[in-house]
Amino acid sequence: MEPLHYSSLRDVARRIQSKEISPVELTTRMLDRIAAVDSKLKSYATVMREQALEAAKRAEEEIQRGMYRGPLHGVPIAVKDLCYTKGVRTMAGTSIYANFIPDHDATVVTKLTQAGAVLLGKLNLTEGAMAGYNPARDIPVNPWREDLWAGTSSSGSGVATAAGLCYGSIGTDTGGSIRYPSAANGVVGLKPTYGRVSRYGVFPLAESMDHVGPIVRRAGDAAVMFEAIAGFDSNDPTSLKEPVPHMLDELNKDVRGLRIGFDRRFATEGIHPEQSAALQSAVDVLSHLGAKIVDVQMPDVTGIRNIWFILCAKEAVAAHAANFPSRKNEYGPYFRGFLETGAATNATDYAKAVQYRKDLSTKYRAVLSTVDAFIYPAGNGGAFSISKETNYGSMAVFNAARDKYANSYNPPLGAFVYTYPADFSGTPTITLPVGFSTEGIPLSMQIAGQALSEPTLCRIGHAYEEATGWYKKHPNV
Numbered sequence: 001m002e003p004l005h006y007s008s009l010r011d012v013a014r015r016i017q018s019k020e021i022s023p024v025e026l027t028t029r030m031l032d033r034i035a036a037v038d039s040k041l042k043s044y045a046t047v048m049r050e051q052a053l054e055a056a057k058r059a060e061e062e063i064q065r066g067m068y069r070g071p072l073h074g075v076p077i078a079v080k081d082l083c084y085t086k087g088v089r090t091m092a093g094t095s096i097y098a099n100f101i102p103d104h105d106a107t108v109v110t111k112l113t114q115a116g117a118v119l120l121g122k123l124n125l126t127e128g129a130m131a132g133y134n135p136a137r138d139i140p141v142n143p144w145r146e147d148l149w150a151g152t153s154s155s156g157s158g159v160a161t162a163a164g165l166c167y168g169s170i171g172t173d174t175g176g177s178i179r180y181p182s183a184a185n186g187v188v189g190l191k192p193t194y195g196r197v198s199r200y201g202v203f204p205l206a207e208s209m210d211h212v213g214p215i216v217r218r219a220g221d222a223a224v225m226f227e228a229i230a231g232f233d234s235n236d237p238t239s240l241k242e243p244v245p246h247m248l249d250e251l252n253k254d255v256r257g258l259r260i261g262f263d264r265r266f267a268t269e270g271i272h273p274e275q276s277a278a279l280q281s282a283v284d285v286l287s288h289l290g291a292k293i294v295d296v297q298m299p300d301v302t303g304i305r306n307i308w309f310i311l312c313a314k315e316a317v318a319a320h321a322a323n324f325p326s327r328k329n330e331y332g333p334y335f336r337g338f339l340e341t342g343a344a345t346n347a348t349d350y351a352k353a354v355q356y357r358k359d360l361s362t363k364y365r366a367v368l369s370t371v372d373a374f375i376y377p378a379g380n381g382g383a384f385s386i387s388k389e390t391n392y393g394s395m396a397v398f399n400a401a402r403d404k405y406a407n408s409y410n411p412p413l414g415a416f417v418y419t420y421p422a423d424f425s426g427t428p429t430i431t432l433p434v435g436f437s438t439e440g441i442p443l444s445m446q447i448a449g450q451a452l453s454e455p456t457l458c459r460i461g462h463a464y465e466e467a468t469g470w471y472k473k474h475p476n477v
Contacts, residue, residue, distance in 0.1 A: 003164065005029070006217070006474045008167075008216075008221055008471075009075055009077075009217070009225070013074075013075055016075065017068055019063070022056075024053065026056070026076060027052050027056035027076050027120070028053070028056075030076045030166065031047070034047055037477055041143060041160075041165070042124060042141055043123055043140045043155075043159040043160035043163065045122045046081065046088060046121050046122040048085075048119055051088070052076065052119060052121070056076075059073055069114075070115060070228075072115040072116055072117040074116060076120045077112065077119065077166050077170075078120045078122070078160055078165070078166040078169045079112070079119065080125055081093065081122035081123055082125060082129055083108055083109055083170060083201060083212075084106040084109065084202070085102060085109055086102055086105045087101060089101050089122075090102050092129070093124070093125040093126050093128060093129065093153070094127050094136075094330075094332075095137070096323050096330050096331070097203075106202050107199075107201055107235060108170055108198060109201070111231070112229065123140075123159075124137060124138050125154060125156055125157075128203070128316065129172055129205040130153065130316070131152055131395075132392065132394075132398050133392055134332035134335070136332075140159040142383060144162075144440065144442060147385045148384070149184055149385075150383070151182070152175070152177040152181065153172065153174075153177040153181075153205075154178055154180075155184075157181060158182055158185035158187060158215055159185055161187045162186055162217075162475055167221070168216040168221055168224075169215045169216075170213070170215070171213060172202060172205075172211060173189075173210075173419075175209070175416070175419055175420055178211070178213050178215060179191060180378065182431040182432070183378040183442065183444035184379075184382075186436075186442030186470075186473070188215070188217060188218060188222050189213065189214070189432075190226055190429075190431075191422060191423075192212070192213045193426060193451045193453075194211055195240040195426070196226075196230050196242075197211070197212040198231075199238070200235035200236045204319040205316055205319060207315060209311070209423045209426075211426075212229070213226065217471060218462070218471055219430065219458045219459075219461030222458055223248055223251055223454075224247065226247060227245070227246070242452060245455050247454070249455075250459050251462050252462070254289065255286060255291040255463045257291075258291045258292065258456070260286055260291045260372060260373050260374070261294050261295075262293050262294070262375050263296050266376060268280060272382065274382075274435075274437045275377055275380065275381035275382065275443050279434060281435070283375060285464060285467050286375075296374060298376070304356075304360070304424075305416045308423075308424070310350060311350070311354070311357060313341045314342045317339055324339045325339075325343065332392065333394040333395075334393065337394055337395040337396075360421065361426075364421045364427070368449060368450045372449070372453075373449045373456060373460055376445070377418050378415075378431040380415045381437070382442060383442070384401075386401055387401075418446060422448055427448060427451050428448070428452075429447060430446070430461050431444050431446045431447075432444060433473075434470065
């Protein structure tokens, strides 16, 4: 049998509901596992042991009284340390906020609590949710191999979920930070439609592109967490008022007749050959299951990397105005350089970047409107090897290491072409495993869709998982 710590969120939810296992027992086991292995993996910034046990006891008492709230009730989860938690430090990967203790919860934390989830703790991330780490903070370690990249800013979320240190986690995505950690750690990540999940109480990076979403081990688990955290929030002016769908109603429908777009050249040429083969195999599986594979053409994305950088850096400067440049020397080398670049960006270049985003988003949405979903990679291939010094280094040092890997397969566009379009357009995607390289490194695919198509994306992901079983493979932790 699969070890309990690697069970799916939905599976442990069923066992809790049937009283086969108690929330207190499950939470205690998860906390003990964190204590046993996370000193090496460093996924948690703060473990909330006392609060978690109190929440588990409360959930257990409610369930015993017949007050079952749903599939998150009594389930141990964790959140990225970008989300405010009342009375618990929230550091955002920085040294500046090392002692910041919010007086309220982020909306996403409130919603998880209302669903009865047990919050185990706060997860490590890159500084300010960009790419490099602050030297005062820990770097999460990829559980598949310690020298491998753990993904961008939601790295702790990806590591903890993959290593069986929670049953689901919260990440954020501005340029790929739900999708890269999911791909690098061999798990599932759902980047929702922009505004679908409130950003209130979540430290911003670039507010026009920041998304909040779940990282889990199954597509069905993503559906459960998404339904719990989605919905209108008057505290977030970008929050959408559309009703939250009943995600599990759609999940077990098959994919017969769904039109799935595939641009073979965009998705498979120039990337790691094993990633390319795995993606083509995944498309063949969906075709065998009855989906109709439709040839589509991705818009030209040449130059998207520089455009995203201009937009993100300029907005990040506004987000950090209280501390930058007045306390710039307290930032790490990467994020300090990033903010300096944003501060130096002139109005003309920013205006051109805004227009590029609008034009590309229009073209990208036009492609999405012709199909039910659009498949392409979440990156060039598996996670690349990276040193601790590089992760703590400057932008130049980090980018050189990343580009050395990326450019060996796809010069000069890199993996950015697969993540930035959905952040520009605010449209949803789900990332999930599609196999492993000969070196045992997880490979992944991204299924993109039109705005508000999260139920369909989870449905396709679930059908693929059931047909292939890649979710059964876990790191040896």
